[in-house]
Amino acid sequence: xxxxxxxxxxxxxxxxxxxxxxxFAFTTWVExxxxxxxxxxxxxxxxxxxxxxxSLFGLGQPAADGIKMLFKEDIVPRGAxxxxxxxxxxxxxxxxxxxxxxxxxxxxxxxxxxxxVQAFLLDGAVIFFFAITGINxxxxxxxxxxxxxxxxxxxxxRAIAQMVSYEIPLVLSAVIVVMLVGSLNAADIASAQxxxxxxxxxxxxxxxxxxxxxxxxxxxxxxxFDLPEAESELIAGYFTEYSGFKFALFFLxxxxxxxxxxxxxxxxxxxxxxxxxxxxxxALSAVWFLAKIFALISLMIWxxxxxxxxxxxxxMAFAWKFLLPLSILNIxxxxxxxHLRGQGTVAQAATWAASLLILYFTARVLDGLSRPQxxxxxxxxxx
Amino acid sequence: xxxxxxxIFKGMAVTLRNFVGSYFKKERLVTNDYAWQxxxxxxxxxxxSEYPKEQGEQxxxxxxxxxxxxxxxxxxxxxxxxxxxxxxIRCVACQICERECPPQCIYIEKxxxxxxxxxxxxxxxxxxxxxxxxxxxxxxxxPFDAIVMNSQFELSTPDRFDGLLLRRDDLLKSNNYxxxxxxxxxxxxxxxxxxxxxxxxxxxxxxxxxxxxxxxxKSKAEAEVKAKEAEGSAATESDGKQExxx
Amino acid sequence: MNQETAFWILSVVAVLGALVAVRQRNLVHGVFALLLxxxxxxxxxxxxxxxxxxxxxVLVYIGAVGILLLFAIMLTERVTGEGKRIxxxxxxxxxxxxxAVLGALxxxxxxxxxxxxxxxxxxPSVRALGEQLMNPYVVTLEVLALLLTAxxxxxxxxxxxxxxxxxxxx
Numbered sequence: 001x002x003x004x005x006x007x008x009x010x011x012x013x014x015x016x017x018x019x020x021x022x023x024f025a026f027t028t029w030v031e032x033x034x035x036x037x038x039x040x041x042x043x044x045x046x047x048x049x050x051x052x053x054x055s056l057f058g059l060g061q062p063a064a065d066g067i068k069m070l071f072k073e074d075i076v077p078r079g080a081x082x083x084x085x086x087x088x089x090x091x092x093x094x095x096x097x098x099x100x101x102x103x104x105x106x107x108x109x110x111x112x113x114x115x116x117v118q119a120f121l122l123d124g125a126v127i128f129f130f131a132i133t134g135i136n137x138x139x140x141x142x143x144x145x146x147x148x149x150x151x152x153x154x155x156x157x158r159a160i161a162q163m164v165s166y167e168i169p170l171v172l173s174a175v176i177v178v179m180l181v182g183s184l185n186a187a188d189i190a191s192a193q194x195x196x197x198x199x200x201x202x203x204x205x206x207x208x209x210x211x212x213x214x215x216x217x218x219x220x221x222x223x224x225f226d227l228p229e230a231e232s233e234l235i236a237g238y239f240t241e242y243s244g245f246k247f248a249l250f251f252l253x254x255x256x257x258x259x260x261x262x263x264x265x266x267x268x269x270x271x272x273x274x275x276x277x278x279x280x281x282x283a284l285s286a287v288w289f290l291a292k293i294f295a296l297i298s299l300m301i302w303x304x305x306x307x308x309x310x311x312x313x314x315x316m317a318f319a320w321k322f323l324l325p326l327s328i329l330n331i332x333x334x335x336x337x338x339h340l341r342g343q344g345t346v347a348q349a350a351t352w353a354a355s356l357l358i359l360y361f362t363a364r365v366l367d368g369l370s371r372p373q374x375x376x377x378x379x380x381x382x383x
Numbered sequence: 384x385x386x387x388x389x390x391i392f393k394g395m396a397v398t399l400r401n402f403v404g405s406y407f408k409k410e411r412l413v414t415n416d417y418a419w420q421x422x423x424x425x426x427x428x429x430x431x432s433e434y435p436k437e438q439g440e441q442x443x444x445x446x447x448x449x450x451x452x453x454x455x456x457x458x459x460x461x462x463x464x465x466x467x468x469x470x471x472i473r474c475v476a477c478q479i480c481e482r483e484c485p486p487q488c489i490y491i492e493k494x495x496x497x498x499x500x501x502x503x504x505x506x507x508x509x510x511x512x513x514x515x516x517x518x519x520x521x522x523x524x525x526p527f528d529a530i531v532m533n534s535q536f537e538l539s540t541p542d543r544f545d546g547l548l549l550r551r552d553d554l555l556k557s558n559n560y561x562x563x564x565x566x567x568x569x570x571x572x573x574x575x576x577x578x579x580x581x582x583x584x585x586x587x588x589x590x591x592x593x594x595x596x597x598x599x600x601k602s603k604a605e606a607e608v609k610a611k612e613a614e615g616s617a618a619t620e621s622d623g624k625q626e627x628x629x
Numbered sequence: 630m631n632q633e634t635a636f637w638i639l640s641v642v643a644v645l646g647a648l649v650a651v652r653q654r655n656l657v658h659g660v661f662a663l664l665l666x667x668x669x670x671x672x673x674x675x676x677x678x679x680x681x682x683x684x685x686x687v688l689v690y691i692g693a694v695g696i697l698l699l700f701a702i703m704l705t706e707r708v709t710g711e712g713k714r715i716x717x718x719x720x721x722x723x724x725x726x727x728x729a730v731l732g733a734l735x736x737x738x739x740x741x742x743x744x745x746x747x748x749x750x751x752x753p754s755v756r757a758l759g760e761q762l763m764n765p766y767v768v769t770l771e772v773l774a775l776l777l778t779a780x781x782x783x784x785x786x787x788x789x790x791x792x793x794x795x796x797x798x799x
Contacts, residue, residue: 037405038398041414084661124755127684134692138664141699145657157703160696167692184681184755305402306394364387 015107016100023290024255025062031301033058038305065248072244077148080241084146089242089249092139095132096256102129103263104186104272105290108283125186126178129264130171133219136257137163140228140238143250147241156238158312159221159228165316166218166225169323173208173215176334177268190272198271203355204334209269211327213296216261218319220254223304227312262296263289321370322363329362450565453532455512456521458554459561468555473529475503480521480530488514489521508551512538528572534564636676643669656702664695678753 029044036043047064048055076085102125122128137160144156177199178184181192199205218225228238239250266272266289275288310318333355340347386392404411461471476493492507521530533556540546562569646666653659667690674683717723751757762770 034402037402037412040401040405040411042412081657084657122680124680124684127681127688131684131687131692134688137692137696141696142661145699153703157700160700164693164696182756302395302398306398307391360387367387 011109013101015109016105017097020097020100020256020259021252023259024252025066027255027297028062028065029059030298031304032061034298034301035305038302069245069248074246075241075243077241080148081146084142085241086246088139088142088146089246089253091142092136093249093253093256095135095139096253096260099129099132099260100256100263102186103260103289104190104267105263105286106273106282107286122185124184126174126184126189126264126268129260130167130174133257133261134167136219136253139253143242144238147238149241152238152240155228155240159238162221162225162228162312162315162319163219165319166215166323169211169319169327170215170219172324172327172331173212174264174268176204176208176331179331180334180338186267186272189267190274193271194274196271196274198269198274200269200271202337203352203359204330204337205269207326207330207359208334209265211323211330212265212269213299215319215323216258216265217300217303218315220258220261222258222300224307224310225315226304227309227315230309258297258300259293262293262300265296266292317370322366325366326359326363330359333358450567452534453517453519454534454536455515455517455532455538455549456510456530456554457533457556457561458508458551459529459531459558460555461558463557463559468552468557469504472504472555473527474505474508475527475529476505476508477526479524479526483520483524485518485520486514486516488512505551508554510549510554511547512549513543513547528576531561531565531568531572632676636673639669639672639676642666643673656705657699660695660698660702663698664691667691667695680753681755681758 033043044058044061047060273285273289460468490509494506649662671686
């Protein structure tokens with residue numbers, strides 16, 4: 001373990017550990033203010049510079065929340081599994097932060113790394129991403145189980161069922177991009193979209209992006225799929241019994257998972273750091289990457305303020321009966337289009353139009369099929 | 384043939400409009416930002432009943448309370464602006480609503496006069512709105528249409544025990560106010576009361592007529608019976624005469 | 630030096646995890662020890678430069694099989710607290726039989742191999758794996774796919790069957 005290797009690992013990882021949690025703090029502030037404005041209210045606007053009356057639009061609120069959570073008493077229910085109660089937030093946080101390393105974020109200080117850190121130029125970055133995101137389900141189970149609370153357990157079971165069901169459309173829509181690029185390497189995928197040939201501008205790419213985004217909302221338990229952590233359902237679901245800093249760790253883990261999945265969506269579909277001015281100033285690619293992640297996060301916050309929550313059976317039906325067949329059809333169409341790609345512009349235009357129509361009408365048909373048929377209400381006792 | 388997911392887009396447009404509009408228009412941001420210290424004249428009401436009474440009981444034009452919204456019950460009286468509500472109160476303190484109320488939030492005491500005779504009026508009618516669940520069962524079971532649902536919602540007080548107990552005088556509202564907030568329901572209720580009254584009158588009239596007819600028939604029947612008896616006795620006498628002749 | 634230390638650490642963790650998994654009385658602790666074993670195994674795959682297999686190990690075993698085991702444990706009765714310790718009288722015979730099987734499996738290859746073995750260098754990239762799956766082993770791949778489809782349809786049919794029978798009995 002040479003010192004240069006250690007120094008280079010630190011240069012590569014510590015900025016991520018600094019930037020993303022501060023982005024998390026900023027995002028919680030943005031979310032609270034944006035949701036408040038959507039709901040005809042103001043949001044936090046009193047905390048600002050400590051010990052003064054200067055309230056910088058409530059920007060001190062995340063810091064105040066963090067300090068508050070540090071000082072809260074750590075309550076572990078009697079008879080709960082103490083080891084797993086402690087491990088669950090850690091196992092929720094570590095995969096989320098680990099996965100941030102696989103994103104092709106080129107910070108300007110990357111050129112100071114002399115020893116090539118092979119770990120981050122993984123050949124199979126995309127599949128590692130999905131593998132490590134899958135460990136989140138384990139953390140949820142640990143949290144629900146270790147609380148010794150049957151409602152937490154139920155909430156945890158529902159959360160795991162939701163996450164496992166939505167992993168399949170998530171991976172299948174990423175498979176399209178991998179198929180079209182021919183490599184699992186994130187850097188290859190980023191360079192295949194150069195020249196504004198982003199995958200989101202193709203019909204199958206657009207459908208894949210939509211499916212990926214919806215499945216990402218469900219994976220990170222965001223509205224409208226936030227049944228596991230909604231307050232009107234089982235209090236807080238699997239993290240009911242968590243107080244203080246462990247809850248803060250869960251919260252942090254959820255938001256960093258949101259950043260990570262948005263980062264993957266940007267890499268796969270939105271061109272990964274491409275934008276005007278990158279050719280002249282290479283450092284701008286990191287800025288564009290973060291800007292695109294932030295745009296996706298704003299979309300998530302917007303959806304949270306708009307849509308009501310889905311019921312658990314509606315959620316599962318949506319994953320299995322709508323997203324899954326649509327993503328498989330999408331793979332077929334993308335493969336077909338890839339095979340016909342060298343046949344001239346007329347064939348290409350025809351394939352694009354055909355794919356758009358097929359995808360749209362299949363989606364309509366699937367949507368009609370998976371609606372529950374309206375039956376007259378039957379009462380068991382009231383007849 | 385609407386766009387797939389079109390409802391979601393419409394919803395997102397609504398929220399976006401609300402978000403952007405909340406920076407420019409006051410009615411899209413109805414929250415009052417309390418200053419660091421309360422100003423002198425913006426004292427909060429101490430009791431839930433101290434909020435503005437009866438001029439529609441709504442604060443501003445953008446408070447959207449529809450004709451179908453309901454919050455907590457109110458007692459009806461048929462009086463006008465200046466009259467004493469207790470003169471025309473419909474409630475007779477039968478205590479049916481008190482008994483049927485599921486969380487038992489109603490407390491009624493009957494009114495008695497000096498001799499201890501029961502007057503058909505409530506002396507006390509308290510509803511604890513921190514307990515009331517707005518189920519409307521009291522409205523359904525009241526035989527006198529005396530209790531209906533109000534839609535006023537600005538009931539916050541600093542005192543969560545006594546401040547949220549609405550007394551009889553706080554609950555009394557006029558029928559005109561009821562027509563203002565729930566026009567269709569109030570009209571239907573008035574119609575029902577009028578119909579019942581008309582039906583009762585008609586029944587009384589019909590009963591009176593039937594009684595008269597019965598009395599007339601009875602006297603006619605008695606007269607006929609008397610006439611028959613007279614004929615019958617005459618007939619038997621003539622029969623007896625004929626037999627004697629043979 | 631790095632690879633050897635990593636190998637030793639991962640192997641010790643794997644063996645410990647497996648031992649705890651079979652000896653632990655609390656079922657859930659046992660399953661989590663098993664998942665630790667799977668994770669150590671994924672690390673060993675990474676040491677062998679097989680990235681795809683390591684990722685697949687984490688994805689399939691930890692993310693799917695582990696969750697399946699946990700769900701199955703949820704449906705059993707007594708999971709919390711002290712489990713029953715089952716003491717069998719023929720444990721010596723069982724241990725001897727298992728060692729005999731292990732010896733029968735391992736001795737022939739051990740006697741035939743000459744260490745250190747010079748294996749042919751295999752291209753560890755995902756592309757090479759894909760080409761192997763598509764060209765020589767494509768029939769195997771398709772048969773596996775059919776098997777998985779059959780399992781999936783069977784699972785759906787079993788679930789539907791109980792639902793229909795329950796509905797009919799009502």
